[in-house]
Amino acid sequence: MPQDSVEIVGRWLWAFENSDEAFVELTHPEIEWAPFEDNHTVFHGLGSAVRIRSGWLDPWAEHSVEVEELLANGQDVVAALHVSARGEGSGITVDVHLYGHFKVRDGKVVYLFEHQDRDAALKAAGLIE
Numbered sequence: 001m002p003q004d005s006v007e008i009v010g011r012w013l014w015a016f017e018n019s020d021e022a023f024v025e026l027t028h029p030e031i032e033w034a035p036f037e038d039n040h041t042v043f044h045g046l047g048s049a050v051r052i053r054s055g056w057l058d059p060w061a062e063h064s065v066e067v068e069e070l071l072a073n074g075q076d077v078v079a080a081l082h083v084s085a086r087g088e089g090s091g092i093t094v095d096v097h098l099y100g101h102f103k104v105r106d107g108k109v110v111y112l113f114e115h116q117d118r119d120a121a122l123k124a125a126g127l128i129e
Helices: 002-018 020-026 046-057 118-124
Strands: 027-034 060-073 076-087 093-105 108-115
Touching (some): 002 020, 002 060, 002 076, 002 093, 020 027, 020 046, 020 108, 027 046, 046 060, 093 118
Parallel strands (some): 027 108
Antiparallel strands (some): 060 076, 076 093, 093 108
C-alpha cells in the first residue's frame, strides 16, 4: 500500500505542472488542501484544488516542481519539493523547498498540508516522533 500511495503522489505532482486532466483525475473530490502561502487556510473540494493550482501556475513564465524525496507511512506520504519559478511580467524569481504531507484515499490525493519544515511534515505523517 505505501508504494501505491507514493506512486499516486508522484503522479499527482507531475500532473500539477503538466496535465489538467490527470490533475483532476488524481485529486479526490473531497480534498482538503492547506497551502502555506494562504497561512494554511484549509480549502475543500476539487474546485478549490483547481483554483489553487491555477493561482500558482498562471503568474509564472517558467516553473518547476522537483520531487527530491517521497516517504510513506501507509496512506500518508511526505514529498520533499524544490519549487522554482520566474514571473511572467515581473521576472521575479522564487526558489524554495517545501514539504507536502499528503494523504491518499481511493487512489487519489485527498489531503495536502504544505510545510516549510521537513521534520514537521515527517512528524505529521507519523514518520518520526
